[in-house]
Amino acid sequence: MSISYLLVVLGLAVLAGAIWALFWAIDSGQYDDLERHGSDALEDGDKPK
Amino acid sequence: MNAEARHARWSPDAGEHEHVVFLVEGMHCAACARSIDRAVRALPDVVDVRVNNATARVSVQWRGHGPTGLPQILGAVTGAGFTPLPLAGVAATAEFQRERRAALKRLGLASLGMMQAMMYLSALYGVSDIDAAMTQLMRLAGMVIVTPVLFYSGAPFLAGAWRDLRHRRLGMDVPVALALLLAWLPSVVNTLRGSGEVYFDSVGMFIFFLSAGRFVEMNVRHRSLSAAEALARSLPAQVTRLLADGGREKIAATLLRKGDRFLVPKGAVVAVDAELDACAAEVHASLDESLITGESAAVTRGKDERIRGGTVNLGAPLMLSALGSVEDSTLASMVKLLERAQAARPQIARAADRAASWFVAVILLLALVTAFAWWRIDPSRAFAAVLAVLVVTCPCALSLATPVALAAATTRLARLGLLVTRADAIERLARVDTVIFDKTGTLTGAATGILDVKLLGAMPRELALGIAAALERGSSHPLAEAFRPFETATLQAATTHELDGSGIEATIDGARWRLGRRRFVEELTASTVTRLVPHRASGTRLYLGNEQELVAEFEVGVPLRGDARETIDALRAMGLNVIIASGDSGSTVASAARALGIRNSHARLSPHDKIRLVEELRADAHRVFVIGDGINDGPVLATADVSCAMGQGSAIAQSASDLLLVHEGLAILPRAVSTARSALRVMRQNLAWALVYNVAAVPLAALGFVPAWLAALGMSLSSLGVVLNARRLAAAGRA
Numbered sequence: 001m002s003i004s005y006l007l008v009v010l011g012l013a014v015l016a017g018a019i020w021a022l023f024w025a026i027d028s029g030q031y032d033d034l035e036r037h038g039s040d041a042l043e044d045g046d047k048p049k
Numbered sequence: 050m051n052a053e054a055r056h057a058r059w060s061p062d063a064g065e066h067e068h069v070v071f072l073v074e075g076m077h078c079a080a081c082a083r084s085i086d087r088a089v090r091a092l093p094d095v096v097d098v099r100v101n102n103a104t105a106r107v108s109v110q111w112r113g114h115g116p117t118g119l120p121q122i123l124g125a126v127t128g129a130g131f132t133p134l135p136l137a138g139v140a141a142t143a144e145f146q147r148e149r150r151a152a153l154k155r156l157g158l159a160s161l162g163m164m165q166a167m168m169y170l171s172a173l174y175g176v177s178d179i180d181a182a183m184t185q186l187m188r189l190a191g192m193v194i195v196t197p198v199l200f201y202s203g204a205p206f207l208a209g210a211w212r213d214l215r216h217r218r219l220g221m222d223v224p225v226a227l228a229l230l231l232a233w234l235p236s237v238v239n240t241l242r243g244s245g246e247v248y249f250d251s252v253g254m255f256i257f258f259l260s261a262g263r264f265v266e267m268n269v270r271h272r273s274l275s276a277a278e279a280l281a282r283s284l285p286a287q288v289t290r291l292l293a294d295g296g297r298e299k300i301a302a303t304l305l306r307k308g309d310r311f312l313v314p315k316g317a318v319v320a321v322d323a324e325l326d327a328c329a330a331e332v333h334a335s336l337d338e339s340l341i342t343g344e345s346a347a348v349t350r351g352k353d354e355r356i357r358g359g360t361v362n363l364g365a366p367l368m369l370s371a372l373g374s375v376e377d378s379t380l381a382s383m384v385k386l387l388e389r390a391q392a393a394r395p396q397i398a399r400a401a402d403r404a405a406s407w408f409v410a411v412i413l414l415l416a417l418v419t420a421f422a423w424w425r426i427d428p429s430r431a432f433a434a435v436l437a438v439l440v441v442t443c444p445c446a447l448s449l450a451t452p453v454a455l456a457a458a459t460t461r462l463a464r465l466g467l468l469v470t471r472a473d474a475i476e477r478l479a480r481v482d483t484v485i486f487d488k489t490g491t492l493t494g495a496a497t498g499i500l501d502v503k504l505l506g507a508m509p510r511e512l513a514l515g516i517a518a519a520l521e522r523g524s525s526h527p528l529a530e531a532f533r534p535f536e537t538a539t540l541q542a543a544t545t546h547e548l549d550g551s552g553i554e555a556t557i558d559g560a561r562w563r564l565g566r567r568r569f570v571e572e573l574t575a576s577t578v579t580r581l582v583p584h585r586a587s588g589t590r591l592y593l594g595n596e597q598e599l600v601a602e603f604e605v606g607v608p609l610r611g612d613a614r615e616t617i618d619a620l621r622a623m624g625l626n627v628i629i630a631s632g633d634s635g636s637t638v639a640s641a642a643r644a645l646g647i648r649n650s651h652a653r654l655s656p657h658d659k660i661r662l663v664e665e666l667r668a669d670a671h672r673v674f675v676i677g678d679g680i681n682d683g684p685v686l687a688t689a690d691v692s693c694a695m696g697q698g699s700a701i702a703q704s705a706s707d708l709l710l711v712h713e714g715l716a717i718l719p720r721a722v723s724t725a726r727s728a729l730r731v732m733r734q735n736l737a738w739a740l741v742y743n744v745a746a747v748p749l750a751a752l753g754f755v756p757a758w759l760a761a762l763g764m765s766l767s768s769l770g771v772v773l774n775a776r777r778l779a780a781a782g783r784a
Contacts, residue, residue, distance in 0.1 A: 004183065008169065008190050015165045015194065022157045026150050 191249035228439035258765030335364035437750035450735035458728035474707035478725035488631035619719035
């Protein structure tokens with residue numbers, strides 16, 4: 001039974017990790033444009049930037 | 050660039066009045082909108098203030114040359130507790146990105162926290178064989194998770210409520226924040242004491258639903274902005290100006306002035322309204338006007354024709370001369386009109402706002418009554434019931450009901466090429482039952498074209514048209530315009546000479562040709578034609594012939610628009626009565642009416658007659674929609690219930706009409722009417738829903754039938770329902 005005490009705390013740690021990962025992803029712009037990248041493959045790749 | 054210069058401002062009457070539109074951050078409800086309104090109105094010389102909480106826009110008009118300026122206005126908004134943001138360009142885009150990221154983080158934290166808190170705390174529901182130490186650990190875990198969720202994800206609500214209370218007003222955030230704190234504080238106390246109820250899971254869920262609602266609302270707002278935004282952003286920042294000595298310099302597009310000559314490379318956007326320069330080598334420019342009109346087919350503009358800012362040059366590099374500055378361009382005028390419309394709030398929305406603010410006061414009172422009543426009946430249930438009453442009510446559904454529908458409809462129409470310049474035009478358009486078309490410039494195009502070709506010899510139609518076009522090339526006669534589209538590279542006329550009032554003679558491949566009046570051509574052919582059948586003509590007839598025979602008869606005039614018939618059929622299928630009111634002669638109007646299948650047409654009307662016609666119809670309780678060219682029928686347009694003008698150039702900013710057709714075509718009108726009708730339907734559905742929901746939910750909550758989690762879900766779903774219902778309008782426009 002005492003293992004479940006550990007599991008509660010472990011759950012909290014995993015949650016903290018998930019939140020950190022989500023915030024990192026948002027800050028690095030992963031969710032800024034959800035539409036454009038889907039059509040990127042259709043664009044010509046040789047356009048000079 | 051300083052902060053003030055980034056704001057979209059203009060002066061409609063050269064400094065007499067100034068006008069600015071900006072965004073406001075942190076405005077979510079009617080009470081916020083009203084306090085901004087009041088703060089700005091308190092400034093001297095402010096003429097008009099419009100605040101729209103659905104699009105987060107504020108539009109202010111004030112008298113120039115006075116003590117009030119933009120800094121004072123922005124200061125007043127800041128003083129009321131809000132942050133003004135510039136609307137135009139890159140700055141606003143960066144603000145959007147920042148706002149979106151922050152909202153995503155709040156939503157993400159709330160959803161993860163809610164799930165985990167639920168996981169722990171639901172284990173405690175109705176389970177008795179968990180030991181006390183485990184129970185206490187689970188509650189502690191719930192507190193550790195939900196407390197940051199409350200103060201991070203729930204921060205906008207707490208801050209909003211605090212701001213409302215500090216300014217002594219009741220906003221939507223007040224009951225929400227009260228409920229959150231009422232649920233959270235006792236839970237913390239009970240957790241630390243180790244006994245009593247905890248509501249951490251409810252708090253987490255409530256914040257999650259609220260954040261999700263705000264997130265959707267924010268997306269709708271951003272999207273409605275992006276219509277005007279996309280227009281403004283498409284203009285180039287720099288242009289290459291040609292100097293008088295032949296040199297070139299790169300300057301900011303905003304520095305271009307009327308008369309400046311500048312270069313537009315292939316594929317680039319024209320920065321200002323311009324025309325082909327007199328000394329340019331090109332005679333025609335091939336352009337893509339899709340940004341302005343929504344029409345993607347390439348258009349050709351000759352010399353002396355206005356090339357609108359925002360069009361893309363598809364052909365060879367162009368040398369243009371500017372007709373005005375960026376401020377005067379068609380595109381800039383369109384952006385301003387859109388802004389003006391989106392900043393305003395129609396009557397129906399203002400009524401809902403007033404209702405919503407009373408509503409909050411009533412809810413707080415009801416919560417007090419509930420608390421008192423349950424205290425007398427069963428104190429153990431009082432707390433849950435009060436919480437449910439505070440949470441379940443949804444004034445936001447009420448205050449969002451109409452503005453979101455209007456914003457969605459405006460966006461959809463703008464995408465189709467119809468600008469809505471007045472906020473309540475959509476509501477009025479939905480109720481229209483009679484449509485009056487002015488003929489010239491609306492049902493017909495502005496340019497001459499070939500109405501009919503009758504072949505008199507064996508020559509094929511294309512060749513006859515090609516020869517006629519070769520003859521007319523270089524002619525400045527108005528009718529010559531009609532043949533331009535048929536010019537070919539292979540047919541070249543030589544020794545052309547034009548006889549005024551008769552026609553043109555030239556040689557093509559050694560053969561003499563004439564194009565013009567019948568007698569003039571018959572002199573050359575030395576023959577008369579007997580096969581001609583007299584017919585009712587609505588244009589001018591021209592003949593083409595060589596030394597052997599008469600080849601063809603062309604009827605040249607101003608043709609009906611290609612989509613006129615289809616448009617009118619569609620309007621009538623919607624149950625609208627269609628009328629032509631024109632100043633033209635009886636036969637032209639009658640033939641147009643016949644071609645369009647319209648029975649009710651009036652010819653030879655003076656502008657005064659047209660006004661009387663509209664007034665008579667309105668006196669008979671008809672609601673009249675007038676479509677005119679916007680140039681000479683301003684007074685008629687102003688008399689109608691709703692008016693639509695065909696917009697061109699910078700004149701559109703001064704237009705008195707409610708709707709502006711930017712698109713060279715009528716086919717959008719039936720869709721506009723049906724969009725307006727669905728918008729009105731959505732508004733009614735939304736208001737009815739908000740009312741029914743609240744009236745049904747509050748008594749249930751007060752009687753203690755609604756648990757806290759269900760109250761949170763109901764409240765969020767009811768405001769989400771309103772927003773998503775309106776989104777259907779914009780979504781349908783994309784199909």
